[in-house]
Structure formats: C-alpha cells, structure tokens
Amino acid sequence: MTFWDKLMNIDRRWVYLCIGIVVIIPAIIPFKVPVSTTLEVERIYDFVESCEAGDYIYLGIDYDPSTLAELDPMTYAILNHAFSKDVNVITACLSQFGPAMAELRLTEVAQQYGKESGKDYCFLGYRPYPAITILSMGLDFQVTFPLDYYGVPVDSLEIMQGIRNLQDVKGVISLTAGNVADFWITYGNGRFGFPLALGVTGVMGADYYQYLQSGQIFGLIPGIKGAAEYEVLSGFETTGLRSIPYQTLSHGVILLFIIISNIGYFASKRKKRT
Amino acid sequence: MGKKMLFMLLLSLLLFAVGNAQTPLEEVLTDTTGPPVPTSPSNVYVEDKPDDDGHGVIVRWDLSPDDGAGMDNVLGYEVYRSDSPDGEYSYVGMAIKGSDEYEDQDDSPIKNGVPNPDFIETEKTYYYKVRSMAAGGIFSEHSEIASGQAIENWFHSGKIGILVGVLIFWSFVVYFIFKARGGKDFYVRPLAGINAVDDAIGRATEMGRPILFVLGTGTAGDIATIAGFTILSRVAKLTAEYQTKILVPVNEPVMMAVAQETVRTAYLEAGRPDIYKPELISYETAMQFPYVAAVNGIMLRERTATNFYMGVFHAESLILAETGNIAGSIQISGTDQISQLPFFIAATDYTLIGEELYAASAYLSKEPILVGTLKAQDWGKAILMLLLLIGAILISANLSFIRDMVTVNI
Amino acid sequence: MRKQIPIYFVFGSGIIMIVQYFIPSEESDWLFTYANDWVIVVGIFALALGIWSLLRSEFRKLKDPKERFYAAVLLFGFFIMIFTGLKAENLEAGSLMFDIFENVLIPIQATIFSLLAFYVASAAYRAFRARTVLATILLLTAFIIMARLLPLGPISEVNQYGVAWILAIPNMAAKRAITMGVGLGAIATCIKIILGIERTYLGHD
Numbered sequence: 001m002t003f004w005d006k007l008m009n010i011d012r013r014w015v016y017l018c019i020g021i022v023v024i025i026p027a028i029i030p031f032k033v034p035v036s037t038t039l040e041v042e043r044i045y046d047f048v049e050s051c052e053a054g055d056y057i058y059l060g061i062d063y064d065p066s067t068l069a070e071l072d073p074m075t076y077a078i079l080n081h082a083f084s085k086d087v088n089v090i091t092a093c094l095s096q097f098g099p100a101m102a103e104l105r106l107t108e109v110a111q112q113y114g115k116e117s118g119k120d121y122c123f124l125g126y127r128p129y130p131a132i133t134i135l136s137m138g139l140d141f142q143v144t145f146p147l148d149y150y151g152v153p154v155d156s157l158e159i160m161q162g163i164r165n166l167q168d169v170k171g172v173i174s175l176t177a178g179n180v181a182d183f184w185i186t187y188g189n190g191r192f193g194f195p196l197a198l199g200v201t202g203v204m205g206a207d208y209y210q211y212l213q214s215g216q217i218f219g220l221i222p223g224i225k226g227a228a229e230y231e232v233l234s235g236f237e238t239t240g241l242r243s244i245p246y247q248t249l250s251h252g253v254i255l256l257f258i259i260i261s262n263i264g265y266f267a268s269k270r271k272k273r274t
Numbered sequence: 275m276g277k278k279m280l281f282m283l284l285l286s287l288l289l290f291a292v293g294n295a296q297t298p299l300e301e302v303l304t305d306t307t308g309p310p311v312p313t314s315p316s317n318v319y320v321e322d323k324p325d326d327d328g329h330g331v332i333v334r335w336d337l338s339p340d341d342g343a344g345m346d347n348v349l350g351y352e353v354y355r356s357d358s359p360d361g362e363y364s365y366v367g368m369a370i371k372g373s374d375e376y377e378d379q380d381d382s383p384i385k386n387g388v389p390n391p392d393f394i395e396t397e398k399t400y401y402y403k404v405r406s407m408a409a410g411g412i413f414s415e416h417s418e419i420a421s422g423q424a425i426e427n428w429f430h431s432g433k434i435g436i437l438v439g440v441l442i443f444w445s446f447v448v449y450f451i452f453k454a455r456g457g458k459d460f461y462v463r464p465l466a467g468i469n470a471v472d473d474a475i476g477r478a479t480e481m482g483r484p485i486l487f488v489l490g491t492g493t494a495g496d497i498a499t500i501a502g503f504t505i506l507s508r509v510a511k512l513t514a515e516y517q518t519k520i521l522v523p524v525n526e527p528v529m530m531a532v533a534q535e536t537v538r539t540a541y542l543e544a545g546r547p548d549i550y551k552p553e554l555i556s557y558e559t560a561m562q563f564p565y566v567a568a569v570n571g572i573m574l575r576e577r578t579a580t581n582f583y584m585g586v587f588h589a590e591s592l593i594l595a596e597t598g599n600i601a602g603s604i605q606i607s608g609t610d611q612i613s614q615l616p617f618f619i620a621a622t623d624y625t626l627i628g629e630e631l632y633a634a635s636a637y638l639s640k641e642p643i644l645v646g647t648l649k650a651q652d653w654g655k656a657i658l659m660l661l662l663l664i665g666a667i668l669i670s671a672n673l674s675f676i677r678d679m680v681t682v683n684i
Numbered sequence: 685m686r687k688q689i690p691i692y693f694v695f696g697s698g699i700i701m702i703v704q705y706f707i708p709s710e711e712s713d714w715l716f717t718y719a720n721d722w723v724i725v726v727g728i729f730a731l732a733l734g735i736w737s738l739l740r741s742e743f744r745k746l747k748d749p750k751e752r753f754y755a756a757v758l759l760f761g762f763f764i765m766i767f768t769g770l771k772a773e774n775l776e777a778g779s780l781m782f783d784i785f786e787n788v789l790i791p792i793q794a795t796i797f798s799l800l801a802f803y804v805a806s807a808a809y810r811a812f813r814a815r816t817v818l819a820t821i822l823l824l825t826a827f828i829i830m831a832r833l834l835p836l837g838p839i840s841e842v843n844q845y846g847v848a849w850i851l852a853i854p855n856m857a858a859k860r861a862i863t864m865g866v867g868l869g870a871i872a873t874c875i876k877i878i879l880g881i882e883r884t885y886l887g888h889d
Contacts, residue, residue, distance in 0.1 A: 527734030557734035629869030
C-alpha cells in the first residue's frame, strides 16, 4: 500500500481519536469563536424583543433528554430573554419523556428572575397525541389541561385570566426534535394561523427551511449554531455559545479528513494512470 | 368567572389603550369629560359555520363608522348571545378592531362535570347582538338583534380538491391493475438496492452468520414500517430456504406481534416451520437510544453478515449504519424520512429512497398487479409535474386559479 | 377463511376512514375518536406481550455465558425502574426514580446520541470522495455547508450566501420532489392494502 493509498484508508479509530481530542481542547483551553447571526434566528429574537411586559408567549418544550444538548440552550436563552422582559410564558411538553426535564429547566430560570408559577408563567405538563393536543389548545387551554403540571386547576391560575387559547398568545415557539414540529405547522399555524417559530436539531434544520419560505413559520433556530446566534442576539450566554468552539473544531477536523481522503484518492488515481 | 374574565379583559384593554395613546394612567382615570362614544356596528347577521359538526355559527357585521375612520376610537367588538330574542344576553367573546366576524363555536355540552354555557346546540336558534368598544371601557349601543342556527354538515367542501385528487389517483390504480391482469407487462427501472437483496442473503449464508432486519423507530401503522414488513416477508422466506438465522429486534410491541406473524408465515411458506422461533423477533425497548444500544449490541456480538434497515428512522440511522460498517456487514437501507436519507446514502451500501421503499414489494414479488400500481404512481407524478409547471407559469402572471384549486381549506 | 376475514376487515375500516375524512359531522368525529381509542387499546395489550417477550428472552439469555452479563444488566435496570416508580410521588424531583432518570438515563442517552459526532466524521471521510461528477457536487455542497461553522473572516461572509442559496433552492427542490414521491407512494400503498392486493403485512402473500 502506497502512502497515497494509506491516506484513503486511514483506520476509523484515528478519525475517532482526532474528533475525541478536538472536542476536549475547548474544555481545557476555553476560547471564543465569532458567531454571525442569520435572519431566521433574528426574527425570533425580534419577536420576543417586541413583546412588552404582560404579553403572552407560548413556549413548547417539546423534546426529551436525548436531544437536550442541542435544544436546551434554546430553552434557556428564550426563557431568560422572555423573563427579563416580564413576558408571561405558557409552556407545555408534547414529548413523552420530556415533562420532568422541561419542568426543571423552567423553574431554574424562573427562580433566577423571581417568577412565580401560576402568576408569571405556567407549566401545563404533558398530553399524548400532539396533533389533538395542539388542536385542543387552539380552542381552550383549560379543556386540554384542566390541571397544570402541579395539579392546580388551570382556570384558577392568575396568568390564565384573560387568556383562553393559543389564539390569544402573541406567538408560539416550539423547541422539538421530532415530528411535533410538523404537527405545530399543520394543526397549529395551519388551523389557527397564530405566528409560529421552531427550534429544531441541526439535522432537522434543513427540512424546515421550506416552511420559512412559505411563511408558515416566521423563524427557525437550527441546532447549536442557531442557539448560539440567539444567545449572541439576546446576550444570555449559556451552553449554546460555549458549544460553538467544539463544533468549529470538530467540523474543521471532518473537513480536514475529507480533504486528506480526496488528496489520497486523486494522487493514487494519477499514479495508477502513469 | 365570566364577569371576572370580562373585567380582566377590559382592564387589559384599558391598559393597552393607555399604552397606545402614550397618556399617563392617572390622566385617563381622572378625565371627567369622558371619551366620545363610538357608533355601533350595523347589518349584523348570523350564518352557520360551514364544514363543521353543527356546533358553530359565524356572526358577521359591518364595521362601525368609527373603526379605522370617523373618530377612529373603536378597539374591538363584543358579541352577546341569548336563547330568545328578549332573553338575557350573555357575553361570548370579542373581536379586535378591523374584524367583521366572530366565530362562536363549542361542541362540549358538559365541561368539568357541569353543563357548559358556551355549548352551541345543533339546529337551535340563537340570537346575537354586537357592540363596539372604545378605550376606557366606553361602549356603543348594542346593534340590532340577528339570529341563526348551527347546522351539521355532511361534506367538507374545503376538501373537495383532495377528493378529486384521490379519485383520479384511484382510477389510475384500478385501471393499471386491470391492465396488468389482462397480461400487460410493465417496464420498471431496476433498483440496485432490490437487486442486492438476494446476494446479501446469499453472502450471509456462505459466511454462516445471521441477518439483521431493523424495522426502525416508527410505529406499526406507519406506511414505511408496513413496507418494511413486506420486505421482511421476502427476506424471511429466503432465509428460511437457506436456513440462515434472521434477527428482528423491534421497538414497538405491536410491531413485534406483526413481525412475528410475518416471519412465521414466511417460514411456513418456505416449508421450514420447524426452524422458526418467536424469539428471533424480540421487543427491546420503546426509547430511541436504548433501542440503538440494543441493536448495536446485537450487531457486534452476533457479527451479522447483512443488515437491513427498512422503515421510519430518526437520529439513530447513522449510529446503526456506522456500527454495521464497523462490524463489516453488507447494509441495505430504505426510509421515507428525508432528513435521514443522506446518512443512509453515506454509510450503507444500498439505499431505497422514499417511494422506492414502498415500491420494494412490487419489485421483489414481480406480481403484475403490484407493478401496475407503480405505473399509476408514475401517471400521478406526471400530472403533478404538469400542475406544478402550469401553476408556476400562471402564478407568475398573477393568475391564481390553479393554486386556489389545489389549496385545501381545513 | 382465516385469510379472508382480516382482508374484509381492512377493506371495511379503510373505506370507512376515508369517507370519514370528508365528513365533518359529529358522528364522523365520534367514529374517528373511537377508531383512535382502539389503537390505544391494542397498543396497551401489545405492550404486555412485548414485556413478556422481553423478560422471557432475557431470562433465557441468563443461561448463556456469552449473553449473561448483558441480560443481567437489563433485568436489573428493568426491575429497579419498576420498583422505584411504583408510587406516584416517585415521579417528582428528589425521588429515587427521578434521580435515576436524571443522572443515569439522561447521560446515557446523551452519550449514545453524541456518538453521532464520531460517526459523522468516519462516514464523511469514507463517503465524500470526488469519484464522479455527482459525487463531486455532493462533496462541494457538504464542504460549503460545513464550512459555515468555521470563522474564515471574509470567506465566511460570502459562504453564508452560498449556504442560504443551497438550503433554499437545490435542497428544497430535492426535498419537495422526494416528498411528493413519498406522498403518492403512500397513497398507492394504502390503496393496495385497502384493496387487499398487498397483504404481506398480514403474514402471507
């Protein structure tokens, strides 16, 4: 095997080792990478920024622990942003394994701002069948969730006085890693027409640009990069921005390996020809 | 409760108006001259809400002359309802300024164990009146009374486009099935992924190692999973003939029951019911990544020679496919999940893209009737392409009737 | 007869559900809810079957020295979660079940998910080679999209436009085409199932 052939056939364990090393580097030597923002994230930031104290937004924490690495920074950034502006936040979870995790995140940020459950925010909990839940919330929160996550009757909550359903909130942002995003588009925006934005995993991101184009969603936060953009815009730095150096280095390594394999490929092809 | 909500609503409207007018709250509250009273909306009428289950009406009116014009002080409209023209009218909801309709709909007769006052009975006459609302809790006179009934509808007119589309497509399918029955031989382009199935099973037999069949992380009702079952049936039949072990770890109990039946019958048809064991199809877990761990464990411990991934896949696609690669397996994948296709294309040997997965049963069985349905699909696609092309040209010329024709109003 | 009854059943319920879709009446709503309730009921019964199958196969594996360890770990986890989760209050923060969920299950799931980072690298290294014209286009596209995360100064600015164009135009065109194919394929498959032409899912041809 020539040197060029070897370049094309590097043992995958070397690839893993390189990735492993570069994802450790930022943890040992922290550094920052400049993040440029995109229009689709700016629109969501502008939406929350345009909310005034007392306005309502609905934040769907519709993911479960398996994708928290990508979606948690979005939850934190949006909650921080909304609570700092005294915006009323209504949340629920449409992912089976997510409610406990969502509740932790919500109370953690709420406590930082001295926000009270039932007064400044509420967590409605989990209901199966996202499509039916969304349709039902579009008509009446109280029918969908007679009791909130803590067992308090929803119609007795201070925050719910003056608001009946999803059509009464200023906008809906759903953070999700599954087909709940499609249900929000079809049954939420499609049926009730309220402004909808999505936060999704990086892999899903490319699937949802079409809905931006068609105006079915007004904004999109794709993966860690999107979350970091939101953090840059809102100034609330959590794990999103801190994850960017890891992403940058690992992408750099992947690109490097792609270049190496192609150099090997072309050189060995030329050699064979000669 | 209703009164409290009304009060809160008025209060929030008041605050909203105060905020909008940039006037300090004290000034508004101490203003004794009183803001001008807006004019009522006119021509109120009530009509049945179309395409519903008979529990909704739409109240419409002409805007107040002070809405967006005149004194321009209307903030919204309040809608009131009663059972009789002279009865007590209760508040049902409001519409913001500029809107000339309100949808009054509720189909739950009982709410929280008590009769629901908002419930709209089918074919019962309800009476409505509307009044305009201005800042500071100032209301116009009520409009004249209008009445109407909610009628139950037996056809959803907004779905007519879908019905037409379905009927056209069904007629194609039925036509091509009849043609196929009449002995017409249709040409279908070869699919590398399908052609590789036999070789892949042969390879496993030569190596004396098992075959792994993964049906994905969808549910038994997903079309992709059903397509997966049909491929599983063919693969299981071949493995029974070759006496090669097949392993089907699943993540949904219903899927397990169906897969067991599919494999059992395939073994029966191959004349080898004696070597069928139900534990070949095993339920692992419903959670995504624990399921991945279970399947990866099987791949690495059993050193499976061939892996099939046929069904609905999510983030696990690449983890499974790369582990299979490490184990040195030949891999054939197929899914309708567009975001996972790139991973399968990069990491497996053959990939069935979207509809190719659905078409696999026709390819594998070579039954003329099944192949006939593929032809119907082609025709359906041709019509879609034509509609897209004409629609794009027309919409560029500001003619929207093709778009309106295919728009579905749910 | 055993083969015929399920096919008639599928035909009947398929046609009824299609007709139901076009009828907005109350009876039609009830039918839809009723049919969906059946799905839940079947799912619950099947879950019992699934757990039975899991336990049976894992207890059997305990006898196999090669599989013993894995089966033991699985059974241990299975019973721990059942026993700690028996009481309703155990689902709240601070309980043992919650702690296991938060400190064992979540990290394990995140770990498996993060394997993707390694696998993306090895798969990209193997797959992205400029063997043909199409492969070269794929390679270049991947390059542009991935390079958006690298701080390359003025190149990044230009690259952003490239990324936006790729995502909005070719990516969207391809996705919509596949989606339409999938849609037609799904309808065709449903027709085949309803008409009883496709019946392998019933366990026979």
